[in-house]
Amino acid sequence: MAIKLPIYMDNHATTPVDPRVVDAMLPYFTEKFGNAASRNHAFGWAGEEAVENARAQIAQLIGATPKEIVFTSGATESDNLAIKGVAEMYREKGNHIITQVTEHKAVLDTCKRLEKEGYEVTYLPVEKSGQINLDDLRRAITPKTILISIMYANNEIGVIQPIAEIGKIAKEKGVFFHSDGVQAVGKVPVDVQKDGIDLLSISAHKLYGPKGVGALYVRRKNPRVQLTAMVDGGGHERGMRSGTLNVPGIVGFGKACELCRLEMAEETKKLSALRDRLRGAIMSKLDETFINGTMEHHLPHNINISFAYVEGESLLMGINDVAVSSGSACTSATLEPSYVLKALGVGEDLAHTSIRFGIGRFNTEEEVDYVANRVVETVNRLRELSPLYEMAKEGTDVSKMNWKTA
Amino acid sequence: MAYSDKVIEHYNNPRNVGSLDKKDPNVGTGLVGAPECGDVMKLQMKINPDTRVIEEAKFKTFGCGSAIASSSLATEWVRGKTVEEALSIKNTDIVRELSLPPVKIHCSVLAEDAIKAAISDWKKKAGEGDPAAQTSAAQAHS
Numbered sequence: 001m002a003i004k005l006p007i008y009m010d011n012h013a014t015t016p017v018d019p020r021v022v023d024a025m026l027p028y029f030t031e032k033f034g035n036a037a038s039r040n041h042a043f044g045w046a047g048e049e050a051v052e053n054a055r056a057q058i059a060q061l062i063g064a065t066p067k068e069i070v071f072t073s074g075a076t077e078s079d080n081l082a083i084k085g086v087a088e089m090y091r092e093k094g095n096h097i098i099t100q101v102t103e104h105k106a107v108l109d110t111c112k113r114l115e116k117e118g119y120e121v122t123y124l125p126v127e128k129s130g131q132i133n134l135d136d137l138r139r140a141i142t143p144k145t146i147l148i149s150i151m152y153a154n155n156e157i158g159v160i161q162p163i164a165e166i167g168k169i170a171k172e173k174g175v176f177f178h179s180d181g182v183q184a185v186g187k188v189p190v191d192v193q194k195d196g197i198d199l200l201s202i203s204a205h206k207l208y209g210p211k212g213v214g215a216l217y218v219r220r221k222n223p224r225v226q227l228t229a230m231v232d233g234g235g236h237e238r239g240m241r242s243g244t245l246n247v248p249g250i251v252g253f254g255k256a257c258e259l260c261r262l263e264m265a266e267e268t269k270k271l272s273a274l275r276d277r278l279r280g281a282i283m284s285k286l287d288e289t290f291i292n293g294t295m296e297h298h299l300p301h302n303i304n305i306s307f308a309y310v311e312g313e314s315l316l317m318g319i320n321d322v323a324v325s326s327g328s329a330c331t332s333a334t335l336e337p338s339y340v341l342k343a344l345g346v347g348e349d350l351a352h353t354s355i356r357f358g359i360g361r362f363n364t365e366e367e368v369d370y371v372a373n374r375v376v377e378t379v380n381r382l383r384e385l386s387p388l389y390e391m392a393k394e395g396t397d398v399s400k401m402n403w404k405t406a
Numbered sequence: 407m408a409y410s411d412k413v414i415e416h417y418n419n420p421r422n423v424g425s426l427d428k429k430d431p432n433v434g435t436g437l438v439g440a441p442e443c444g445d446v447m448k449l450q451m452k453i454n455p456d457t458r459v460i461e462e463a464k465f466k467t468f469g470c471g472s473a474i475a476s477s478s479l480a481t482e483w484v485r486g487k488t489v490e491e492a493l494s495i496k497n498t499d500i501v502r503e504l505s506l507p508p509v510k511i512h513c514s515v516l517a518e519d520a521i522k523a524a525i526s527d528w529k530k531k532a533g534e535g536d537p538a539a540q541t542s543a544a545q546a547h548s
Contacts, residue, residue: 311444313470317409317417337444349441385423385474387448387466388441403440 005321007367011360012155018208024255028248036245047247054254061257063191064217070237074214075182078201079106082178085227086147087114094144100124100132101343102154126343129294130159147176152184156340157293158302167196182206186260198225209256213249272300274359274368281372301359306350309389310382318378322371327354410505416475421482424464426450434528436520445469447477449520453528458489472510476500476517489525
C-alpha cells in the first residue's frame with residue numbers, strides 16, 4: 001500500500017477527529033441545534049440530553065460522576081479555572097501552591113500570575129527520569145498549602161508522574177490535588193478515585209475529539225471542592241463556568257471518550273508496539289542517540305530522542321514529509337531550547353538535538369518504517385555535515401571544549 | 407517556519423562540504439559558535455600565499471537550515487576571492503541573498519565571523535598576527 005505523505009506523527013500537539021466522532025457531532029449543527037439551556041422547548045431538551053449523555057461518557061472514562069464534569073473551552077481554561085478558582089476560594093485557608101518545573105505553560109503561567117497577586121508557589125524540580133521526588137513534595141507542604149498541581153503525563157517526554165502516591169500525600173495533608181491530564185486521559189487508565197485526584201483537566205482534541213472543548217473534573221465528595229468562577233454570566237455548569245455550551249463539540253468530546261474507554265486496551269498494545277518498532281529501527285542504526293525521560297513510567301505512544309551532533313531544526317527540515325516536533329530552540333521564537341529537557345538535566349547541546357515522536361490511532365507500521373528510515377538517513381547526512389561529529393570521531397570531547405559563547 | 411527557496415536549495419545540496427588539513431600552513435581554520443547555542447560552524451580556506459587568493463573553501467556546520475545555507479553560501483562566495491575581498495563580505499549580504507528572516511540573522515553573523523576567523527588563523531600561521539603588519543604585508547604582495 002502506498003504511503004500518503006506527509007505523515008502526521010505529532011499527536012501530542014493535537015489529534016485528528018475520529019470519523020465516528022464527526023458522525024456523532026453532525027446532527028447537532030443543523031437539526032438539533034438547540035441551546036442546552038433552553039428549558040422550555042424540544043430543541044433545548046435535545047441539546048441538554050446530548051450534553052448530559054456526553055457528561056456521563058466523560059465521567060465514565062475517568063471514574064467520576066457526571067455532576068463532577070464542568071465543560072470549558074479546553075484544558076488551558078480548565079487549568080486556569082482549577083488553580084485560580086481554588087486559590088481565590090480558599091485564600092483565607094492559605095496562599096501556598098505546589099507545582100513542578102516541567103508543567104505545561106497553562107499551569108506555570110497561571111502560577112506566575114498568582115505569585116504577582118501575593119500567592120506563594122513552590123516549583124518542585126524533577127529527577128533525571130522526569131518524575132518528581134515524593135520526599136521533596138512532602139517537605140514542600142506547609143500549613144498554608146492549599147493546592148498541589150502536578151501533571152499526569154508530560155507532553156514532551158511522555159513521562160507519567162507517580163499520581164496515586166501524590167494523591168495519597170495530598171489527602172493525608174488535607175491539600176487539594178489538581179492534575180493536568182491532557183496527555184494521559186484516554187491513553188492510559190486514569191481513575192480519579194484510585195489516583196486521589198480532586199481536579200483534573202481534560203482536552204477533547206488530544207483524544208480524537210474536536211478542538212475548542214475541554215472539561216474540568218471537580219470532586220464533589222471526600223472532599224468537596226469549591227471554585228470561584230472565572231467567567232461570570234448565566235450561571236451555567238453549576239455556576240462554575242458561565243457561557244452557552246458548545247453542544248456539537250461536547251457531543252464529540254463524549255463520543256471520543258467513549259471510544260477511548262472501549263478501545264484503550266487494544267489501542268495501547270498497538271501504539272506501544274509501533275513506538276517500540278520506531279525506537280528499535282532508529283536506535284539500532286544510529287550511535288549516540290539518547291532517550292529523554294524514563295521509559296518505565298511512560299505513555300505508550302510517545303518517545304523523545306536526542307540525536308547528538310545534529311541540530312533539531314535541521315533534522316526536521318530534512319524529514320519535511322514527516323510532522324514531528326523538536327525541542328530545539330530554533331523551532332520556537334525564544335531561541336531557548338526546551339525547558340522540560342533542561343529540567344531533566346539534559347545538556348543544552350543535546351536539548352537542541354531532540355525530536356518528539358507522538359504516534360496516534362491512525363499511524364501504521366508502514367508509516368513508522370518510513371519515518372524511521374527518513375530519520376536515520378537524514379541524521380547520517382547531517383552528521384557528515386557536522387563539525388561536532390567529526391571532532392567527536394577524532395576523539396575530542398566536544399562538551400569540554402572552551403566555546404566562546406556570545 | 408517557511409524557508410526561502412535558496413535556503414532549501416543550499417540545505418539539500420550544500421556546496422563544498424568537507425575538511426582541509428588544518429596543519430597545512432596555507433590552510434586557515436575558523437570554528438565559531440557553540441553547541442549550547444545550537445550553532446557551530448567550521449570554515450576552512452586554502453590560500454595561495456603569493457596571490458592571497460582563496461583557492462579552496464570547505465565547511466561543516468551544526469545548526470539549523472539557515473546556518474547550513476549561510477555557511478554553504480560563504481564557501482561559494484570566498485572561493486576565488488583574495489583575502490581582502492573575502493573580508494569585505496558582510497552578514498547583511500548573506501541575509502539578502504538567502505532572504506533570511508529576522509530570527510535567523512544570527513546565522514549570517516556567524517558565517518561572517520567564520521570567514522574572519524579562518525582568515526585570521528591563516529594570517530597567524532603566515533606571521534601576519536599584528537594588524538599593522540597585515541596592512542604592510544598586504545601592500546607588499548600587491
